[in-house]
Amino acid sequence: MNSEKETFQQKNFVSKSLFYRFSQFVGFLLGARFFVAALLTFALYVSTFFLFNQDENFRNFVFDFKVHGIIFCTVLSILAGGIINQFYDFEKDHIVKPFRTRIQSFIKQKYFLYAYLLLTVISLAVACLISYRVFIFFVIYQFFMWFYSHKLSRILILNNLTFISLTLYPFFGMMVYYETFSKEVLLMAIFLFLILLCIDIVKDTLTKSVDKAFGYDTIPNSFDYKTSQWIIVFLMLLTMAVSMKLISKTGISGFMSFYFSSGLFVFILCIYYTLDYTKKSKLIAINILRIWVFIGIISMLLNGIVGKL
Missing domain, CATH: 1.10.357.140 (UbiA prenyltransferase)
Structure with a gap:
């Protein structure tokens, strides 16, 4: 025993x-x-x-x-x-x-x-x-x-x-x-910079009170709610403008052309969720943008494979 x-x-x-x-x-x-x-x-x-x-x-x-x-x-x-x-x-x-x-x-x-x-x-x-x-x-x-x-x-x-x-x-x-160093690469860098900036600022809206308590001066806890929202919306509209510039001025084609074209609808959807007051909507907007960045990497991969064949 x-x-x-x-x-x-x-x-x-x-x-x-x-x-x-x-x-x-x-x-x-x-x-x-x-x-x-x-x-x-x-x-x-x-x-x-x-x-x-x-x-x-x-x-x-x-x-x-x-x-x-x-x-x-x-x-x-x-x-x-x-x-x-x-x-x-x-x-x-x-x-x-x-x-x-x-x-x-x-x-x-x-x-x-x-x-x-x-x-x-x-x-x-x-x-x-x-x-x-x-x-x-x-x-x-x-x-x-x-x-x-x-x-x-x-x-x-x-x-x-x-x-x-x-x-x-x-x-x-x-x-x-x-x-x-090319116009295409520069615009793609600006596009990625803006989309990551949108994600980061939206993320800050979810931790607004905690950031303030621990002394982190972020846009959401330094400006009023509406101002923060419109800053995010402006950045998304700017990202859409860069997307259209990439499509019209660089001659980008294949999967990447489809990615930037369909991205316009994705950003409109994200703007809709961003303007909502609920925490759930902000989380949805962040996850959509994160997934869209990953889809962009996959699109580049597929576009490159097709181009190398």
Whole structure:
């Protein structure tokens, strides 16, 4: 009887231990924003091969270890940036993201900091091996990621502009690396910047009271409700104007032409939900825009594959 009880206790201990380790692993992935990093990595590879590097064949691209090294450094930098951001936003996330914070609580904050330092050092070491210019590029990138989390995330307008700029910074690096400067690329960059800015400001409307309590000066808690709404609507209308410019002036075709054309209806739908007062409508608008960004990546991929055939 005692042996059966001991066996049960051992199994119970093992199951609890495995659950704890698994929770730590999931907590680290969420803290480092691994899934965001994975999506950005996918977007980087698609845009690099099909937008910035249209002349090189697939074989040469696969064996271009310098490009893979730059993307590897980017991924590590994004993971490090996610960790340091959650470190500074830990108290706010307790209210805004209780489930994620609960999972992250399985790991002590000091281990997140150790991981941040390790990822930063590895990223800069690899960047240094590639070239001193790449090293400087990532030193700037990581400095502003830390500075955003430490200071800029609390400053009105700068918080949104800096966050979106840091998201697009690796893409800008690839554009410079391949010297791909064209009207089409510039307009697509503006389009992506505006759509991400819309998402970020709408997201701020959902955390308005919490941001105010913790000293984050965002557009929704610095202006009245109607002004905030019309700023978002204006940005969406501006994004629609850029879409029409891309269709009419750049000669874009295929899946991307369909993407930008149908995007006009998507933005009209988002404007409708944005003007609604309910939290649910804001969430729907954010998710529609996020899905539309992902569909844009897939459209670029399909357009590039068809173009390469």
